[in-house]
Amino acid sequence: MLYKVIHIGQAIKERVQQKEIAIERICNFLNKDEDFVNSVYESKSIDTDILLRWSKLLEYDFFRLYSSHLILYAPPSAVNKTKEKSNKTQTPQFRKNIYTQEIKNFIIKKIDSGEMTQADVIKEYSIPKSTLHRWLQKK
Incomplete structure (x- = not known):
């Protein structure tokens, strides 16, 4: 998997093929029709709520693809680390x-x-x- 360019629909389609899940089961789980499922396969990005449901259905953390991209291609800079320590924010800070x-x-x-x-x-x-x-x- 190349983490630089993420086509989430393609990744989902590959996982569906690996797990051999029937389209009827996918439609029932997502409460969507077959056209929606096919449009997801063609989408470069999808809504996070839908991605969470796909992750549960396919037992795979698709969000990890994005985390991996951030770790590899957008590491935090030393300047940002010192500023983050002094600013108190509500978002979680990872050590x-x-x-x-x-x-x-x-x-x-x-x-x-x-x-x-x-x-x-x-x-x-x-x-x-x-x-x-x-x-x-x-x-």
Whole structure:
């Protein structure tokens, strides 16, 4: 899965095919018609309430695709970290990035295939050198 470009409808369709779920069951669960389901398959993005229902039906966290994208392509900058500490906000603040196994496999695959070097990965994704070396030792 390429995390840079996310086509959520395509990801949903692939998961439906993997799980071999009948269209009738999908329509009943979502309380929608077959045309709606087909329009979701073609959509690059969908409403979060609908995405949550798809996640439950297909037993897969589709939101993780977006989280992975944020971790890989929009890491927090050092300037933003200091400002966030001084401002009290109502939104939850996460203490650190959590790299999922999918992200680790994605990065290791890029290195193993020769598509990127370790230095390229560190520069492109802002992954600490020690973290990357730990992943490579454990593979």
